[in-house]
Amino acid sequence: MSAPNPRPTTTGGAPLRVALLGCGVVGTEVVRLLTTQAAELASRVGAPLELVGVAVRDVSAPRDAVVDRALLTTDAEALVDRADVVVEVMGGIEPARGLLLRALRGGASVVTANKALLAQDGPTLYAAADAAGVDLYFEAAVAGAIPIVRPVRESLVGDRVRRVLGIVNGTTNYVLDRMATDGLDLAAAVAEAQALGYAEADPTADVEGHDAAAKAAILASLAFHTRVRLDDVDRTGITGLTAQDVAWAARTGHVLKLLAVAEQVDGPDGGALDVHVRPALVPAGHPLAGVRGAFNAVFVEAEAAGELMFYGRGAGGAPTSSAVLGDVVSVARHRVLGGRGPVESSYAELPVQDPGLARSRFQLRLEVDDRPGVLAQVASELAERGISIEAVQQTVEPDGAAGAAVLVLTTHTATAAALHATVEALRDLDAVRDVVSVLSVLRVEEP
Amino acid sequence: MSAPNPRPTTTGGAPLRVALLGCGVVGTEVVRLLTTQAAELASRVGAPLELVGVAVRDVSAPRDAVVDRALLTTDAEALVDRADVVVEVMGGIEPARGLLLRALRGGASVVTANKALLAQDGPTLYAAADAAGVDLYFEAAVAGAIPIVRPVRESLVGDRVRRVLGIVNGTTNYVLDRMATDGLDLAAAVAEAQALGYAEADPTADVEGHDAAAKAAILASLAFHTRVRLDDVDRTGITGLTAQDVAWAARTGHVLKLLAVAEQVDGPDGGALDVHVRPALVPAGHPLAGVRGAFNAVFVEAEAAGELMFYGRGAGGAPTSSAVLGDVVSVARHRVLGGRGPVESSYAELPVQDPGLARSRFQLRLEVDDRPGVLAQVASELAERGISIEAVQQTVEPDGAAGAAVLVLTTHTATAAALHATVEALRDLDAVRDVVSVLSVLRVEEP
Structure with a gap:
């Protein structure tokens, strides 16, 4: 919350310079939307969006005709330095990370679809955005076109x-x-x-x-x-x-x-x-x-x-580009009208739980000897570790091994650690031929 | 897009004064969230949200204990005048309209759930918000808790x-x-x-x-x-x-x-x-x-x-209050950090089509005489008006009238006007005992 008060960097009417980093499937669709919807986007932003360059690794590679070859460059740093809004759809950690930090430090707003970079080093990007008082938006990084x-x-x-x-x-x-x-x-x-x-x-x-x-x-x-x-x-x-x-x-x-x-x-x-x-x-x-x-x-x-x-x-070029462009319009509006979108919010600082303590319902599928007493043995191993059983299904499968049955157990919630200890114990039982699968069952909240 | 540059009205840390207009099912839940989540909301906004009053028609009516009776007032205008953020959940056109215009003109940000007011007179509210450079948010007006x-x-x-x-x-x-x-x-x-x-x-x-x-x-x-x-x-x-x-x-x-x-x-x-x-x-x-x-x-x-x-x-108090509070945090953040959310965007100015020209698929259910030639007569009435048939189903219902059959016709897309003219013509056919129902069929886009 220590951001400086936002300053409009462009007054209404003057074009906003957009730099695109990466021109694969998503980048190409971003170019298409910026080009074919230019008039509508200008109306929505309050200023034209001018695509000033597209950074690529190889300017001679074949590309969709919508991409003006005169905009292609391999000098991403120089491109970033002359943009108001930097859109990153190249993916991967470097050089994306260095370029986005350069963009933010230089006062450009950033729109990125780079989930790996955000998940690995988001706070560094947020801090740079905050120091410069600019936006960091990333709707396209999660679930493509879906606003989430x-x-x-x-x-x-x-x-x-x-x-x-x-x-x-x-x-x-x-x-x-x-x-x-x-x-x-x-x-x-x-x-x-x-x-x-x-x-x-x-x-x-x-x-x-x-x-x-x-x-x-x-x-x-x-x-x-x-x-x-x-x-x-x-x-x-x-x-x-x-x-x-x-x-x-x-x-x-x-x-x-x-x-x-x-x-x-x-x-x-x-x-x-x-x-x-x-x-x-x-x-x-x-x-x-x-x-x-x-x-x-x-x-x-x-x-x-x-x-x-x-x-x-x-996923896909067009759906992801929809999310990217929504963010581009949002950050561009902020540059025209002043203001910023949400900043990093990490005040809660909750610890991440040890996975062994995580509670879930489980379904175990076992191959067992088809004889009396097996279920009792299995059930007592669960009971010993405090795991209660919600449902049991035992069947002899037509294509199963001779003398074998399939036992499917669904548990009430238990910790992963208790479940795994139980599975180890079950493997040691003579009557259990195999623990074929262990799967979590989604807990459904009562409405 | 003629808004003045936004000015932060409160620096980080100073409380934002929130006025609530209306204290029914939704208003009560808004009070509950503001009260029980005060610390979290302050962290998210960057300043405390202080509920300074709740305007009601009758201060003596029975209310949930979460509502501090000392905050109740029947003087909504005076309450509006001392608020940074006005939340309206009273519904109806007046006095809500006058109070919200007063709030906006006085420089307060507005959050409203009032779909009827927005649908009837939204542009007037937008214009007042724009002139004052403040926010008008209304997530709760459509589909309750669903962010749409x-x-x-x-x-x-x-x-x-x-x-x-x-x-x-x-x-x-x-x-x-x-x-x-x-x-x-x-x-x-x-x-x-x-x-x-x-x-x-x-x-x-x-x-x-x-x-x-x-x-x-x-x-x-x-x-x-x-x-x-x-x-x-x-x-x-x-x-x-x-x-x-x-x-x-x-x-x-x-x-x-x-x-x-x-x-x-x-x-x-x-x-x-x-x-x-x-x-x-x-x-x-x-x-x-x-x-x-x-x-x-x-x-x-x-x-x-x-x-x-x-x-x-x-719908419902708690879900709707979730949408209201999301808006309250958004507009409050703008007052702390500067900036505004989206303004009215009506540049496209598309005309609304004459309903008679609207195209749809239709399903007609007719009661007809159960004899040869009836389908041909019915089909020719549709063909005469350029309506083509996608599917026909004719059955004699066990509980139907003597000598009668049910004829269900599904059409390809046709205009409402052509369909209604056809229905009139069908009613005039001797073999058609009744046009029992005429319903639109949702057109599904091919993915």
Whole structure:
């Protein structure tokens, strides 16, 4: 809150100089919107937006015709130095970080879609923006076209957010959806997503949950007024999931989704935060269960507002450019009319909880000997560690091993540590042939 | 865009004086949030929010204990005159209009939930806010807790919105839901809604669509940068609907919803706006079809962003107060840090289309003589007016009149005028015993 009073840097009418860093799929669509909607954007801002340059690595690479080649430059620093608004869609940590700090220190407003940079080093960027009295906006960094940063940072700022649940990675949602609808195994579904352009050639950032974890850190920071970094996020991707896991989810009335979760857990001094990314069983009737294909959705539970959901396209050039341009207009208006948008709010300084203490419901799927007494043995291992059982389903599968049954146990809430200790003990039981899967079950609040 | 440069009226640390006009269900919850979250709100604003008074009609009426009776006053004008931020949750046109103009002219920022006032006289309020260089915020006026005003006014401001579809009245959604799930007739469902507190003793504003029409006008104004007033909205409520209409919707794969729609239709000079409220058949697979009970949802189609949906609680004291407080924090931050939020944007000045020219798909349900040649006669009446048929379903109902069949026709898009002329002609056919219902069918964009 130590920002200097904002000073309009441009009076109404004089063009605002916009620099674009990066010209891939998103950058190209940003150029298209700036070009085809120039008149409308000028009316909305109160001054024309003039694209003064596009920084790229290779000016000779082939590009969409909407990009004026005369604007291309490899000298990003010089471009940044002559801009009022710097738009960064290049991604990665460096050189994006250095360029954005240079922009902010030079008094330019910044709009970025760079979730990795924000999750790793957001406070440094915020501090630079604050020192210069300029805006740092990043709606496109989380869930593409879906307005979620602004609602959490502004609309819900008078409320107390309790939990944020997001399907924030379209690639993994597409993969899980295909596994559910057509019984594909993970590799086949990933290959299909790659063929359709939903997954990168190297899908690691998506399938291992790194991308979702960065978004979880950003949402947690905003919702709970606390600095949460990428390393604070307890992360499990979808690479351990099988077609059987997805099929069993359906058999027990659930849909398997990769969820990014940020939750305030009660405790002394305001409690702590549980921030994680992991596959979870979502009850089929929950609104998040119906989010199909590459769509994204973020579900927010707040004390006064109750349950809110935001749904839309979480990736792709055009949807992401919509979010970028909304921010460009907002920061440009501030330069025309004076003022600034929200600054970093991290006063709450809540600690991030040890993941072992995190509480969840769990579903365990075991392969056990099909004989009397096995359930009693299993149940006593859970009881010994204070874990109570909500539901049990035992079946002999037509394609199962001889003399084996499948035992599916759903627990009431338990800590991750107690659950993991129980799983170790179950593995030691003679009657337990295998602990096939251990999955979290989404806790649904009573409305 | 002629606003003077904003001037911070309070330096960081000095309390901001908040006046509350109205202390019903929403006002009481606003007091509760201001009181119980005072420390957090001060951290978020950068200065304490001090509730300096609550204007009511009757200071002696019974109230929730959270409301300090010493703050109550019947002198709303004097209260307004000593406030930095005026929060209006009294509703109705006067005295709310006069008080808010007085507040704005006196340099106070205004937060209001008053959809009727905004839809009837928003431009006058905007002009007063602009002249004084202060904020006019109204997130709570549309869809309660759901952030929709800010996303449309700010997040989507770099995009071109094509259509906004909203379930923005929880009372009618509850009523239609109960008619669908339990086959209740309209009167029984309304009575149930009244018993549960979802409907007023006089349900006219809800069931006749006035409330939804005010919200449609506000959303249309924001989405299309055009002044749209309540009178511009073509409005049909739900009072003409029967249990049979709702049941037939399900039989044809639809759910009947009261939709508030604002759409830009192509034409010269940017086209025109179709803004209406009416019951419509929503295909069962559309996300709006799944909005149950008293929940609200707004579906937005934009050129770059694609499809977005915002879902949550559209009414009630606590949810509405969440939206109010988000606005209070936003306008208070502007007073601490300087600057203003968005001003009125009405540069597009699109005309509102004659309702007769509005195009829609329609579903007609006719009672006809059960004999050969009837469908041919009916079809030729449609063909004569250029209306093509997409689907026909003819059945003899077990409980139907002797010799009668039910004919359900779904058309491709046609103008309302052509459809109404056709209906008149159909009524004149001997073989047509009755045109039982004529309903719009939601046009679903191909993704």
